[in-house]
Structure formats: structure tokens, C-alpha cells
Amino acid sequence: MNKQTRQGQTKKPAPRSPGRKPHKTAARETCFYEAVAAEGLEFIARRELNARLGQLVTLHRTPESGGEPGVVHFRSTSSLYPLLHLKTVQAIYLIRRYAVPRPRALLGDEHFRALLGDIEQVRAVHPPGAFQTFFISAAGGESAVLKRLKSALAEATGLREGLEEGDLLLRLRRPPGNQTSWEVLIRLSPRPLATRSWRVCNREGALNAAVAHAMTLMTDPMPRDVFLNLGCGSGTLLIERLSAMPARRAIGCDSDPQALACARQNIEAAGCIDAAELYDWDMRRLPLPDASVDALCADLPFGHLVGSHEDNLILYPVVLAEAARVAKPGALFALITHEVRLMQRLLGDTHQWQKVTEQRIALGGLYPHIFVLARSGASIAPGRATIAYSPVR
Template structure:
């Protein structure tokens, strides 16, 4: 299908590289991210896409947390490889007062072209259904838009979640409307390796950000305490090699789930899984370089009463096995308990605390360094 042409090159007296850039397709993009991790997503965009991505600065108090905007001038397929973003959208703005105008011939053709640009990135049969995400998506105009899009694309309208997600919303300055088309049929956070899902499993993009916060190095002995279905362990291995990568959990079902996922990830031969209690690890003192944990925090796994006993014991045992300067990156919703324990800790220094938004909750990621 035809490419989405947003800006065209004008003949000018610009230098050759500037002319090349001007002649390139410029895509306006928006990535959704777990709120609180925007800077980590921006780092990944810079690392993977280099100068082809022009990032918009993050405001200090982002009006819209969890959003990273950028202009992009290269192969859109590269955006499907991003690991710390939940989804990437192609954005198109229309200087129209009402969404009804999107049904007009010129704008509707532009919207179809935007959709074609997204659909053409993946094999033909990938998209079967479409759905519209918009405030007032059940209004007559939105219903008509859905039907028109369906009949022109051949995609069936999905009542709820579908393959092709199209969002329609007012532009931030309120002067027009914009359409956002997701570049993948599922969020990028849905990893192909997750063949065994466990209640309470960590969002993989958050796990990737946490693994990156351990500053991974090839010679690391990495330990994922209370590993559950293996999300942090697998995302750490996906960051690069480690001397050892260990996951441990007391739940036999969780370990079986982690094993299945580890094999599906292709890192089966690189990760170890053990039925160890995180409060009493059969590891020598000062033998671990980096640690991660998604601790039980009371809603789905464990209880507050159990955490009162588990957290101090786990922090003490982690401190015993950690090498000097080792980083321990953990996530929990038990913020007061964790802060109280860390205030008293002679072993762990708090480097950073991040408030993230996940499924309507606001857990914190604590980055700790061993004294």
C-alpha cells in the first residue's frame, strides 16, 4: 500500500545531507510507556534509532505521563523491536473542528493511507479486525467512521479488543483532531516468549527497564529473587550475556511456568531456575553482582502480614550474597514498609526511587546499592 506522505521536500539551497533529510519520509510517532519510565524509553529510542528519531523533550511534570513523542525518518519496522515501550503509534493531525470531518474524502483517504502504512509493516493476514479507541466511540459519527474504515480495509469491526487499534482524539492544542494507528496487532509488551502466564506477572517492558537499571555487564552473576514466571530473568538475558543468570522461587508452579517461558525465549541454556527460599539462599557471601525482584505486594500474591516478615529477611539475605557495590532493583507496592526498612538499613543505600503506574496501581521501583 502507498506510503503516508506527511511532508514533501522543497527544492532549496540546503546542504546535501539536509536535502536528503528533507526528502525522507517523516513520521510523527507516539510511544506509550509505563508512566515513570519515560526517560528509560527515550534512552532506548536514542540507542536503537540514533538520529533517525527526533525526540520531543519530556516536560518535568508531564501533562500526559506515559507518553513519548518523536519524529522518525527511517524504517518503521525498527520500531517494532522496542522493548521498554508498551506500544508505538503513527500519528496524523487534521485541522478539522469535529471528527465528522474525517469522513470527508480528502481526510478519509489520508486516514486510509495512515492505516496502510501501519498494516504494510507486517504480513498480509496479520490484521483481521479493527477497533476504535476514542472518547465517545459509541456516538453516531464514530460508529460511521468504524463502518467506513471496515468496508474500505476489509477488516471486521471488533466489539472490544481487535488487531488494528485506531485512536481518535483532539490535538493537544485543541485546534484540530488527530488519529493514531498502532503499529502492531498486540502491544509490544506482549512478548512472544510468554507462553505461560501467571497471575501477578510483571509487565515485560517494566521488567526490561528494571533489568537495564542494574547496568548489566557480561561478567555479571545476576539473581532474580522470587522470579515467578521468569519475566525479570528473561528480560535480563535479553539485555545481553551474563556469567550466570539465576531465578529462584518457592512456588513449584511458578518455577515450571518460568521454565516454559525461558525455553520459549531461546535463553533456556543460559538461565538457571531453583526452588530456593529468598530468605536462605545456598549461595556464598558476596557472590552476586546484580539483583532484581518483583516482590509479593499483597493484592494478588502474598499478604501484608507475610511481607512484614518476608521483606526484612529477604533484604538481609540479598545483602549477604551481594558483592560490594552490587545493584538491587526491586518493585513493590509496599512503599512504607520498604522505606522504613531501608531507612534502618546499614547495608543498602537507596540510589533512586521511581513511582510507576501499572494497572491503576502506583508501585515504586527502588534502586539500591550494596554498601
């Protein structure tokens, strides 16, 4: 692909050997990317990028330093493959900046070849046929220039134009604060990364998988953990916990048999049915011994799709007390709820749990909080000396 300078301008492309595919593990020249995270969880996406890509990645501005909320910009010399395995981001885009005043110039030979080269790279890391359609998201989507660009892309790529979305998603925009350039962003995957292939059974109210993954990381997972997911629903937190790290036991419980059947289907599709245990337990009365669980996660009913506020006034204090009974001293409990004031009040009234962090996130038009709690009685369980994934303040 074309060399992209720090300013994102393009240099003349090096000649390509026909039919040569990028090597899976080979490092490449620097490219620029945008990772989209749930707003409030950018910090965890940044840490995952650092953890997975190490020196191959350089992160750009944080939301605290003026970066856009919900996005993480970075440049990297990594091949595209590791980026497709990121678990805490919703989607990743390859960015190329073109020093052109108007989108019409993208139809010029040099720029159009650069655009096709980027598309080819993205398609090359997926099986043949993974992309059938494309969609360009841009202001003025029906302008004559965009129509020309779409028909040129259809002809050059062999992809059909999707009506409302496409497997190959391109975004065309002006870089913030820059009136002399345009950027084309190409999503690296035919579906958002948060749309997991294991989800063969969906349920209303199922938790976003990237958010679920982030929550499991907030419990500082360890292979020796007895992990408990209260109200597991379709199994999202359980599957994401097991994909983050093996566990001695990974237990999910739900009082709804349909939820458990759905979780079983998803867990089978995720290939971790032997590692997970599902039970029809009531989370208010768990048949587990005192101080037997190392880490917990819960996506508690929060009164929009599941349960009601009145029910939660009774449910939440009982669940916090029962979770405290089964948790080992120092165990970490990551829970998400939209019942923010109720949870804050209950945590103010209990000595059983200490609040480690509270993070507001934006999710599908709602603003739930993720609370990370530590069971009182030990500073943090031995080996869990740091909360590696707590927000940087």
C-alpha cells in the same frame, strides 16, 4: 505516505507505486509518534528510543516540561521495524494530524486516502493475516459519523470491526489545546508491545514485561554478570534480563514449584533455556557463596495477590540481608514493591544497601515503587560507574 509538516498538516500525497513495500532499513520521511510507557518510566523509554534510534529520533516534551504523564512524543525518520523492537514501552502509535474541524471530514477523499496509507504502512511490517479486526477508540463511538467511518474502513481494509478491541487499534482525538484539528493514532502492532510472544504461561501477579525490562536496565547489565532474580514467578525479569544482554549466569529462584514450571515454559518459548538457570530456592536462605552476584532483581510479594503485609514484615528484612550477603560490593539491586513504607524504613535502618534511586510508577491501578540499591562496600562496582537509566531530575 503523506508528508506531515511540523504542525502535522498534510500535503498532497506523492504517487505510490502499486504493490511497493517499504524497505526494511530505509530511512523515511518524518513521522510523528506516541509511545505509551508506565507512568514514572517515561525517562527510560526516552533513553531507549535515543539508544536504539540515535539521530533518527527527536524527542518532544518531557513530563517535567509539561508533557503528558505516561507518554513520550517523538518524531522520527526511522522505518517502523526498529520501533516494534522497543522493550520498555507498552505500545507505540503513529500519529497523523488532520486540519479538519470535525471527524466527518476524514471521510473526504484526500484524508481518507492518507488514513488508508498509514494503515497500509502499519500492516506492511507484519505478516499477512496479523490483523483481522479493527477498533476505533473515540469519544462518541456510536455517533453517525463514526459509524460511517467504521463501515468505510471495514470496506477499504477488509478488516472486521472488533466489539471491544481490535488487532488494528485506532484512536481518534482532538490534539490537546487545539480546537481546529483532529488526530488519528494507529497502534503499530496487533497487541501492545508489552504483551510478549514468549508469554505462553501466565500467572496472576506476573510483572508487566516492559516494566521488568526497565528494571533490568536499571542494574546496568553487563555480559559478565552473574544475575539473580529472587522470586522469579513466571520468569519475566529473567527473560527480560537475557533479552537486554547476555549474562555469565542468569539465575531465577522461587519456592513455588508451579511458578518454576511456568517460568520454564516461558523461558523455553523465549528461546533462552540454555542461558537461564531455575532453582527451587528459598530467597531467605540462598545456597550461593558470599559476594558472588553482580546484579539482582526482585518483584517482591506485596500483599495484594501474593503474600500478606504481616508476612512481608518478616520476609523483607531477611531478604534484604540475604541479598546483601550474596551481592558483590557495589552490585545493583532493582526491586519493585508496593510495601513502600516498609521498604523505606528498612533501608533507613541498614548500612548494607545504599538507595541509588526510588521511582514511583503507575501500574494497573497500583502505584508501586522501584528501588535501585547499591551494595555498600564499594562506590559502584567497577565498570558500573554510572546508573545509565536513573531518572533525570
